Amino acid sequence: MGANKINYYRICVLTCWSGPFPWFLPYFVHSCLHNPTIEFYIITDNKELISNKPDNVIVVYKTIEEIKAAALQKLGFSINVDHPYKFNDFKPAYAFLFPEIIKGYHFWGYGDIDIVYGNIRCFITEEFLNSYDIINSRHESIAGSFCLFRNNEQINTLLMESKDYRKVFSNAEYLGFDECSFLMMELQMGASIFDFPDSIHSMTYLVRNAMLNNKIRAFFDFIIIEGMSNKIKWDKGKIIYKNEFEGLYYNLITYKKKCKNPVVLNPMPDVFYFKKSGITATKRIANKTQRSKV
Numbered sequence: 001m002g003a004n005k006i007n008y009y010r011i012c013v014l015t016c017w018s019g020p021f022p023w024f025l026p027y028f029v030h031s032c033l034h035n036p037t038i039e040f041y042i043i044t045d046n047k048e049l050i051s052n053k054p055d056n057v058i059v060v061y062k063t064i065e066e067i068k069a070a071a072l073q074k075l076g077f078s079i080n081v082d083h084p085y086k087f088n089d090f091k092p093a094y095a096f097l098f099p100e101i102i103k104g105y106h107f108w109g110y111g112d113i114d115i116v117y118g119n120i121r122c123f124i125t126e127e128f129l130n131s132y133d134i135i136n137s138r139h140e141s142i143a144g145s146f147c148l149f150r151n152n153e154q155i156n157t158l159l160m161e162s163k164d165y166r167k168v169f170s171n172a173e174y175l176g177f178d179e180c181s182f183l184m185m186e187l188q189m190g191a192s193i194f195d196f197p198d199s200i201h202s203m204t205y206l207v208r209n210a211m212l213n214n215k216i217r218a219f220f221d222f223i224i225i226e227g228m229s230n231k232i233k234w235d236k237g238k239i240i241y242k243n244e245f246e247g248l249y250y251n252l253i254t255y256k257k258k259c260k261n262p263v264v265l266n267p268m269p270d271v272f273y274f275k276k277s278g279i280t281a282t283k284r285i286a287n288k289t290q291r292s293k294v
Helices: 025-033 064-075 084-097 126-131 165-170 184-188 203-212 288-293
Strands: 011-017 038-044 057-061 107-111 115-117 134-136 146-150 232-235 238-241 245-247 249-251 271-275 278-280
Touching (some): 011 084, 011 146, 025 057, 084 107
Parallel strands (some): 011 038, 038 057
Antiparallel strands (some): 107 146, 115 249, 134 146, 232 238, 238 245
16 A cells, blocks of 8 residues: 655544543643644543643543544444443544544544554654554554554445454443453463454454555564553653663553552652662652652
């Protein structure tokens, strides 16, 4: 599938969030500030003011009922969203649910709030965007935490090639449609998504199948940082592991649960470290006195 090369690709990243904002939101927002050429949309029913919100973080107020009504109109059937986590199944459908947001962008994507971005444009360059239609941040499957899609009809309607998408959107349970329908372990062990024909045809299945038939160009590689470590830092807009490996973003899925002291540094420093004891502006915490000063 060809694409006309252009000089500058406009990118937006969408996140749906319901309820109170999490403690780590300021770190997400701060990392967005350092990616000024990308717009980040938070679609939420929360009217709470976000402190220090930069102009490229845009809050769109929508209730779950409003989103369900829009889905009925645009998808042609009722969707089931009884709990906020179910929104994950709808990430590949954001082009249908929020066409007014993605209009005018060359690429749209979904992202989570529990991530801290590094330098996105450093990884996803103009040449890179010209070469791929879907840009993924994991090697074995489509990542639910972050993925970019070329904003055209073929890519935006890819989800409808799944025999299961109506079933998924109508079911109250989260079914892993945005990723690989709970086959992550098997895929990490070397299995193919096509080894499970009776499983839900998830986005991983659809993208891999389209690639196999030379319909799209998709990027699969592990370019993020995950897990719990004392060797992860955010340094002036970059996420770095062991002072050696740079990542597209740090996925806080484990850290947010195991961090012993979930606090927000204020003011936000140029460099901070994701320690097991808490986020700190100092590389090492020598004693309780030093910790209290951070």
